[in-house]
Amino acid sequence: MSSSPTYDAIILGAGGAGLFCALTAGRRGRRVLVIDHAKKPAEKIRISGGGRCNFTNIHTSGKNFLSDNPRFCLSALAGFTPKDFIAMVEAHGIAWHEKTLGQLFCDGSSQQIIDMLLDECGKAGVTIALETEVKSVSKNERGFTLETSRGRFEAASLVVATGGKSIPKMGATGFGYDLAKQFGLAVIPPRPALVPFTFGPELRGQLEGLSGVSVEATVACGKTRFAEALLFTHRGLSGPAILQISSYWREGDEIVVNLCPAHDVFAELRAARAAQPKQDVATALSRFLPKSLAARWCDMAGVEGRLADLSDKRLRALADSVNGWHVKPQGTEGFRTAEVTAGGVDTRGLSSKTMEARDHPGLYFIGEVLDVTGHLGGFNFQWAWASGFAAGNAL
Known part of the structure; x- marks a missing residue:
């Protein structure tokens, strides 16, 4: 038997999509490990909305998203709506307000949203490993093996929630695209968006x-x-x-x-x-x-x-x-100031209901790494929650 720690799922990326997927899967009793190379989780949430986090938009629909495969986002968006996220925000006592055009912001700080996600992950028994570099990913009949700067980890499922290339000074890389290509998935050329x-x-x-x-x-x-x-x-x-x-x-x-x-x-x-x-x-x-x-x-x-x-x-x-x-x-x-990345992992290779790669059972892609780009105004966060929820319920 392998002496490596074994999880039901390893999630790469402790941003909005990764944390939401982790808490969703953890609530279902799954043993979940979240790995991120950053020192702190969810830095993009922290700086968003001028520090108040534009966490969703009440008018979210498929029309607010850009993709080479425009219908892909509909199932996940229907499965977890802005009302669902607002309910969680309110359950945590976070005061919020609507600005213009359906944009919802925290009255206080975006840190409240990060704390809420971390609190829910904690309650769900999720393990989070920060400042951890992934050196290689391989797949065998048992699942996935990751060699990292903290040793080897194994899991039945792997979720890629590494984001896009926007704002590299915050640690954004093209790692998720490289992983997609490693497993034979097509990648729509990434480009700066909301820039x-x-x-x-x-x-x-x-x-x-x-x-x-x-x-x-x-x-x-x-x-x-x-x-x-x-x-x-x-x-x-x-x-x-x-x-x-x-x-x-x-x-x-x-x-x-x-x-x-x-x-x-x-x-x-x-x-x-x-x-x-x-x-x-x-x-x-x-x-x-x-x-x-x-x-x-x-x-x-x-x-x-x-x-x-x-x-x-x-x-x-x-x-x-x-x-x-x-x-x-x-x-x-360019990516230096772009709020998000357009393009990304081609969604035609994935299930729109679960975010799972059709040709690689157990491999999932969620959030900004995908070729699904929301308009300005909270839509990209709603996609993070919805895609994370879809994958978290399938793990």
Whole structure:
């Protein structure tokens, strides 16, 4: 007999998905070991939502997720809903509030969510081994054998909850993708998602000084569009609308930004010209846009002076650039600042009900390592809980 510690399941990754899977399986009497190379568990939860953890979204549906296999997420999301997670939060006495668009946050600190997960893992008898490096993974007829910096561990099942490549300074790696490939699963090329855009030097120069200026905007890439706040930065564009569209953007794509979606700028500039012909065009435009942005937009469009002196054609050119600014980002800020990773383990090789690999019984993939990417606003955490729950009930 092997002298290695034997578990029913080993879970790689002590983030949201891994811990939720562990507590779910532990409650069912399974002997569970969670392994992570980090010093502390759930660091991404800790920094999320400005330190208050946007832990779910009450409007969660399949429409809030991006994947090459879009129906895959539906079964797990139906099996564990935002209401189910809220019930756990409330059972732990954690006060919460809804911000905008169904986003739920802790009144206090995101540490409350981490403590709740660790408490539930403790009650379920889960063992957590931090600062543990996995050196190799192999499979035999009994299950999986892991060689680690703390020795050898064996388990009947292995759950990969290692996350994506986003925010490498917090320890993110591509380890989960390497494991998937080791077992013959396809991987959709990972790319940064929910990430700010960067501009080339020429456009950065034109927009210099606007850093910190924010407007409510609609941003489109192809047929996908989002209406939320947009923020100018010293490197390009950020804010919720930009982070959302970045998940759909590919290198070389153009985005179309409406900086003033509540107004038909051309119609209103014409009306202003009739009512106050001596008014400067930048002053007229500053009724709809922040003053500094209005002035810069007039400069960039080459439209200046009194409204009375400007033809419909000139006003139309200016208005079109406000209501439909066509811009091609040079790139994104990359995994360094990306909130999540798009792409990942191809879900066509997995069961949507259990997250188990079809060709490798006992091998599961959950959370961000999969090619399932939520929109901004708590959806990625709900996917972590739901996919963890699905696998935890199948172990």
